[in-house]
Amino acid sequence: MKELRQHSRVELGAGALCEIEGADALLVKVRDISLGGACVESEVVPLYGTELTVAVELPGSTHFSRLPATVRWAARGTFGVQFGLLGARDTHLIVSLIQRRVLEADQLKTVRPEALAPLELVQRG
Numbered sequence: 309m310k311e312l313r314q315h316s317r318v319e320l321g322a323g324a325l326c327e328i329e330g331a332d333a334l335l336v337k338v339r340d341i342s343l344g345g346a347c348v349e350s351e352v353v354p355l356y357g358t359e360l361t362v363a364v365e366l367p368g369s370t371h372f373s374r375l376p377a378t379v380r381w382a383a384r385g386t387f388g389v390q391f392g393l394l395g396a397r398d399t400h401l402i403v404s405l406i407q408r409r410v411l412e413a414d415q416l417k418t419v420r421p422e423a424l425a426p427l428e429l430v431q432r433g
Contacts, residue, residue, distance in 0.1 A: 317342040318409040324364035327374075328354060338364050343402055345377065345390040353382045362389065366401040367408075373398045 320341045326334040326348065336350040346362065354360060362375040375398060377389035394402070 316406050316410065317347075318406050320346070320364075320366075320405075322364050322366075324348075324362055326350065326354070327361040327363060328358060333363075336362075338362065339386070341366075341402060342406070343391070343394070343399065345380065345388060346375075347386060347388050349386050351385065353385065353387050354379050356380070356382055360389070366398070367405050369397075369401055373401065 317340045320338045322338050324336050324338045326336050328334070334350050334352055334354075336348050339347040339349050341347075348362070356379055358379040360377055360379070362377050363372045364375065365372050375394060376392035378392065379387050380390045381388045
């Protein structure tokens with residue numbers, strides 16, 4: 309299956325609220341996020357095409373971002389949203405998060421194997 313995503317996605321694992329007009333807000337977990345959208349875990353899954361707002365505190369911020377979104381797929385306990393227009397602040401927070409996570413992953417790849425040897429001993433013990 310061809311990958312259709314246009315943006316890099318990183319794990320987030322943050323609690324959030326999904327606000328749907330005319331309905332109670334859903335307490336959810338944002339599993340991962342990109343500039344284009346997010347994967348959300350929830351006991352209640354909105355229908356395809358539902359417009360909602362994801363209210364989440366992004367790393368690097370002291371307040372909740374309110375991200376407009378539309379449900380693009382749904383499965384048991386999980387759904388994917390595509391973001392609408394994001395403001396400059398929210399765009400910056402998401403881009404910064406992705407850059408930090410990519411940098412962290414690159415740093416792990418460049419660690420010398422002998423530097424990991426003590427960790428292997430602890431894990432085996």
